[in-house]
Amino acid sequence: MATAAEDRAVDWTTLRTCFGERFSQSQAVRDHHGRAETFYPAMPPDAVVYPLTTEEVATAVLFCKDRGIAVTPYGTGTSLEGNFLAVRGGLCIDLSRMDQVLRVSTDDLDCTVQAGVTRKQLNMELRDTGLFFPVDPGADASLGGMASTRASGTNAVRYGTMRQNALGLTVVLPDGRIIRTGGRARKSAAGYDLTGLFVGAEGTLGIITEVTLRLYGQPEAVSAAVCEFETLRGAVNAVIQTIQIGLPVARIELLDPLQMRAINGYSHTAYRECPTLFLEFHGTPAGVAEQAETFGQIAADNGGGQFNWATRTEDRTALWEARHKVHYANLALRPGCQAIATDVCVPISRLCDCIEETQRAIEESGLTAPIVGHVGDGNFHVLMIFDPNSADERARAKALSERIVEIALAMEGTCTGEHGIGLGKKAHLLTEHGAAVEVMRQIKRALDPSGILNPDKVLDL
Amino acid sequence: MATAAEDRAVDWTTLRTCFGERFSQSQAVRDHHGRAETFYPAMPPDAVVYPLTTEEVATAVLFCKDRGIAVTPYGTGTSLEGNFLAVRGGLCIDLSRMDQVLRVSTDDLDCTVQAGVTRKQLNMELRDTGLFFPVDPGADASLGGMASTRASGTNAVRYGTMRQNALGLTVVLPDGRIIRTGGRARKSAAGYDLTGLFVGAEGTLGIITEVTLRLYGQPEAVSAAVCEFETLRGAVNAVIQTIQIGLPVARIELLDPLQMRAINGYSHTAYRECPTLFLEFHGTPAGVAEQAETFGQIAADNGGGQFNWATRTEDRTALWEARHKVHYANLALRPGCQAIATDVCVPISRLCDCIEETQRAIEESGLTAPIVGHVGDGNFHVLMIFDPNSADERARAKALSERIVEIALAMEGTCTGEHGIGLGKKAHLLTEHGAAVEVMRQIKRALDPSGILNPDKVLDL
Structure with missing residues (x-):
């Protein structure tokens, strides 16, 4: 396959004619498509097209196939592992239209x-x-x-x-x-x-x-709640027991004290800065009430205290808005810094051990790194804040990220619950799946023999 | 790859030595592994091994790979599309031990x-x-x-x-x-x-x-029920509404009047021989009661009558035993006959149309063919009874089976909800998935270039 440098010698006339103003090589457009929200360096494509139909996507892919040009699909650019970066330049197919x-x-x-x-x-x-x-x-x-x-x-x-x-x-x-x-x-x-x-x-x-x-x-009844715990272990054990008894909770998110502090600072809330669960129940009115009562007992058994309900739509929206904004809330803890988010996932029985060992690793690293996560699946994020101008902090963040994956894999977990492998976790994929990775390579080679599609992601060939 | 005849010239000594009495070429063992419960002719393997470990399976596969011998895995021999028949002879790997x-x-x-x-x-x-x-x-x-x-x-x-x-x-x-x-x-x-x-x-x-x-x-509470309907359309509409409102029913099975007659004859029950639903609810005691009440209202709205509860474990077991034995119950409708089961599945909104059109096709075929199925998924079986000695009946059963798949595919359904493609539905797979089947072939060729694994199943290469 052609390298980025060779791509730049491509005659794009055919695509330019096909796509008209929906083909662009402007620096601004290329830069926009080559920049992730994460710590990866910019890797812009050589050109961008905006197809409207499947057939137009096929036209663009065929153009690249005939010329051995790399093709990278692009949605909203919100993925976190450099999944859409144009490592080898080439054509970015932006599907947003x-x-x-x-x-x-x-x-x-x-x-x-x-x-x-x-x-x-x-x-x-x-x-x-x-x-x-x-x-x-x-x-x-x-x-x-x-x-x-x-x-x-x-x-x-x-x-x-x-x-x-x-x-x-x-x-x-x-x-x-x-x-x-x-x-x-x-x-x-x-x-x-x-x-x-x-x-x-x-x-x-x-x-x-x-x-x-x-x-x-849409569920007939929805209610959300915030539940505070004395200890992280108490909060995590409440989650584990909730899952083990099969309570069909719709959301159950863990936030550590540092995460709560970041939220209070950014979303102007006044939560107690302690280990906290954000929950949501969906069902019939009677079903939701029954679920909430059952969870209340589990929480009480595990040192859960205050149980604040948000049954009004606007209160629930505010709660989940605050949750969804943690990335920005965390960046606000240290203005000018960047964040890397890990997303390991372990069997639920190991969740408490995994989070505690992760906390020790965070302490040893000396980094600011709140924990938040979809703990009902055994999945949690460590959001490591680091100064991009400090080689030392960057190295410590990288090392901590590796360490967290090691901890999770040793507990039969996965290196990524939801962000994917992208550019950054190819070595972890090998550690996690061993000989099975060669089967993935065989499939990649069979379907994409010239390796033009999103090269260097997931697998090295 | 070697044909069955060539396989018979194989020197099996290595495998015989490895597996000892767990290697067999006896006629009885070969016949047992080459006979499906369905209408396919017998296709025995040339030899059978009974591995105890994954490593022993690998040894047997490697032996066959080196010699280009077909390998067919075998579990309990209960699959319905000839999925384990040794079309090309070779080695059967029986995993039952x-x-x-x-x-x-x-x-x-x-x-x-x-x-x-x-x-x-x-x-x-x-x-x-x-x-x-x-x-x-x-x-x-x-x-x-x-x-x-x-x-x-x-x-x-x-x-x-x-x-x-x-x-x-x-x-x-x-x-x-x-x-x-x-x-x-x-x-x-x-x-x-x-x-x-x-x-x-x-x-x-x-x-x-x-x-x-x-x-x-295990659910805290389980209750099962039999609900009779005046019309098939009423029964199916009750199912559709149950799914559409998201009632988390654990089982919801439709049986037509002929199926009920077969069950009464075989299981010595005294059900009314009308369109019937067998249901099961799982949950907390309150949850199960709420589900049953909701379903009761839906049934009443659709001409559902008698609602017989089976809350005792032994009554429930008897109910599902009767349901599970329909294959034998149907064969007992015409002793000496065989049965082919179709298993199409359609989007739930098309279920009523699909079953009604199927009923017309059954009538036109003149065959005895009860309908029973997992209608909550849009999946149902037509069990076509035919005299294996009548070329005419066999041909009519085959034609009806094709017709039912056609009806389902025209309604955006699938040719098989659960039995698989095996030997019998390769043409339907092409109709259903078109160009995607070539991608399946590319994967098969990539992983099994000499085509030794379960040859001639799912895909023709």
Whole structure:
């Protein structure tokens, strides 16, 4: 495959003619598509196209295939592992203008959207149908991008991740072929599960252009609560017991005292700065009341104190807004700094040990690093704040990140619960999956023999 | 690859030495492994081995790879699409002696089993833990076989299929390599979803030797009910509304009047011979009562009559035993006959149309063919009874089966909800998935270049 330097000698005329003003090589556009919100250096593509249809995506891919040019798909640019950076330059396919909700079936609780539709846009369009799409990674990501990174987030403990909620896909393959995977039946035993293969492949096997999604009825009753604990162990044990008895909690988020301080500072709230759980229950009014009562007993058994309810929609929105803004809240702890977020996930029985060992590693590192996470899945984030101008802090953040993955893998966990491998975790993928990584490589080589699709991500070939 | 005739010239000494009495070429053993419960002709392997470990499976596969001999994995022989028939002779790897439950974690609600453990055996071993494994295809199939065919059954509407419940696998690849896929974390974004790829691949990409499974707490309260309807449309509409409002019913099975007659005749029951739903609710006592009340209202709105409860364990067991024995009950309708079961699945909104059009096709065929199914998923079976000695009836059954798939595909359904493609539905797979089937072929060729693993199943190369 051509290198970035060679790409710059490409004659783009054909694409420029095809796409008109939807083709760009302007420095501003290239820079915008080459910059992640994280600590990776900028890696701009050589050109950007904005297709409107699957066929246009196929045209762009075919152009690149014929010339051996790298192709990188781009949704909203909110992924965290450099998943869309144009390591080898080439063409960036920005799917954001493929923003049509193609079909909603209220009877079947499903819909089909173009890849550029964002989750908030979809939920806005669903508002009057009585349905909603639950997967919520915080950022207002595109649904194609969320499928590609196998995104999850706060609601996954109840509703699953993109793995469970993508029923079918339209995909453009590295040679320009268009396929449809999966379907609208709720289950099928017909052939290999290609939907599952492309979900989480981070655009290295094909470009997802349409997604058929499972939807859910808006719950009749919703209530949210904030519950304070004396100790982190108490809070985590409450989570573990909640999951073990099968309580169908919709959200259960852990925030450590430092995280609560960051939230108070940024969102102007007045929470006690102690280990805290943010919870949400969905169901019938009676069901929600029963769940809340059961959880209340579990919390009390584990030193949980104050249990503040937010049953009004606006109070719940404020609560989850504060939760979703932790990235910015944490950056505000040390203005001018950057953050790296780890996202390990362990079997729930090891969650307490994993968080405690992680806390010791944070202390040893001397870094400012709040903990927040989707603990119902055994998944949590350490948000390491570091001064980008300090080589020492950067090195310590990197080392801490590696150490946290080591801790999780030793407890039968995974190096990434939801951010994906991207550029940064390829070595961890090898540690975690060993010989199975060679099977992933065989599949990559079979589907993308010239390696043009999102090169250097997930796997080194 | 060698044909069956050439295989017979194989020198099996190495395997015979390795496996001792666990290697067999006796006619009885070969015949046993070459006979499906369905209408496929017998296709015996040339030899059978009974490994005890993953390493022994790898040894057997490597022996065959070096000699270009076909390898067919075998669990309990209960699959319905000829999935394990030795089309090209060769070696059958019978996994039934790999019957150890390797690990149960009550804290994490998961376990790891060898592939030959059956679902009933697992649930027996789990009995005192308070946990259970819900996927229930009727037959007491092995969990490796269930993973391989992406099995589901009566409980899938609530608990999902093997796709959702297999968390990780140990797999022997066609070249003898051993890999582990997935893991014990409840979610992961680390690399391609190989677990999803091998689940449902029917042993054509690798042989599953161990499965890590998701378990569930035994529900605090269970109640089952039989609900009679005046019309099939009424019964199906009740199902559709139940799913649409998100009632978390654990089982909801439709049986048509002919199916009820067959059950009464075989299981000595005295049900009214009308369109009937068999239901089961799982939850807390209050939750189950609430679900039952909600369903009662839906049933009444759709002409549902008598609502007979079975809350005692023995009554529930009798109910589901009668349901699970429909295959034999149907055969008893016409002694000496055979049965083919279709298993299409459609979006729930099309279920009523699909069943009604199917009924018309059954009438036109003149065949005896009861309908029973897991209608909560949009999945139902037509069990076509035919005289194996009548070429005419056999042809009509075959034609009806094709017609039912056509009806379902026209309604955005799938040709197989749970039995798999095997030998019989390869043409339907092409109709259903079109260009995507070539991607499946590319994956098959990449992982099994000499095509020794379960040849001629799922795909023609």
